[in-house]
Amino acid sequence: MARYVVHVRSPKPAAESFAYMADLSNFAHWDPGVEHAEQVQGDGPGLDAAFDVAVKGIGGSLTLRYHITDYDPPDKVVARAQSRLLTSLDTITVHGDGDGSVVTYDAELKLNGILALVDPLLGMGFKRIGDRAAAGLVRVLDGEKVEESAP
Numbered sequence: 001m002a003r004y005v006v007h008v009r010s011p012k013p014a015a016e017s018f019a020y021m022a023d024l025s026n027f028a029h030w031d032p033g034v035e036h037a038e039q040v041q042g043d044g045p046g047l048d049a050a051f052d053v054a055v056k057g058i059g060g061s062l063t064l065r066y067h068i069t070d071y072d073p074p075d076k077v078v079a080r081a082q083s084r085l086l087t088s089l090d091t092i093t094v095h096g097d098g099d100g101s102v103v104t105y106d107a108e109l110k111l112n113g114i115l116a117l118v119d120p121l122l123g124m125g126f127k128r129i130g131d132r133a134a135a136g137l138v139r140v141l142d143g144e145k146v147e148e149s150a151p
Contacts, residue, residue: 001110004130007102010143014101017141018074018094021103024051024066030136033129035061047071053081064088086111103141105134 010017020026022045027037035054042049049068054061062083070078074094081088091106109126138145 001108002126003106003108004126004133005104005106006130006134006137007104007146007148008134008137008141008143009097009100009102009146010141011100012141012143013099014094014096015074017101017103018077018092019045020140021092021094021105022068022071022073022077024049024053024068024079026140027051027053030140031133032136033133040065042068045071045073045077051079066090082112084112085115100143102146103137103143105137107133 012020023039024045025037025039028034033056035056037051037053040050040052045068047068047070049071051066052063053066054063062085064081064083064086066079066081066088068077069080070076070091076091076093078092079090087110089108091104093104093106094101107126107130134145137143
């Protein structure tokens with residue numbers, strides 16, 4: 001399993017940061033590895049929501065259907081996607097920080113089936129992908145990357 005965690009301090013209030021992050025259709029605005037994302041189930045973020053997220057892959061585009069599995073506004077949203085190739089679990093937490101907020105984006109990626117044999121190698125490439133996404137997140141949140149998130 002590969003994992004990437006980033007904390008971004010933003011001048012945006014926690015409720016605004018949470019609303020933006022909980023709408024997974026925004027992924028394409030900050031993650032350069034996402035070609036497009038759209039909501040396909042539900043009306044806005046929530047436990048009934050699902051999003052199709054098309055990600056760039058080695059052999060072309062792969063569309064993953066993310067289902068919201070935990071939704072606790074304005075603090076936490078968890079989205080999970082599973083295909084025959086991989087399982088992705090994204091946990092987003094937001095907390096107030098003075099007038100602004102700190103957004104923590106925690107992404108886990110695991111290869112499935114026979115690909116699980118090379119799962120330990122996944123972390124090397126996933127860090128590069130995560131670093132590019134983190135830079136986009138800093139940009140859209142008008143923020144800065146910080147080392148740790150204080151509750």
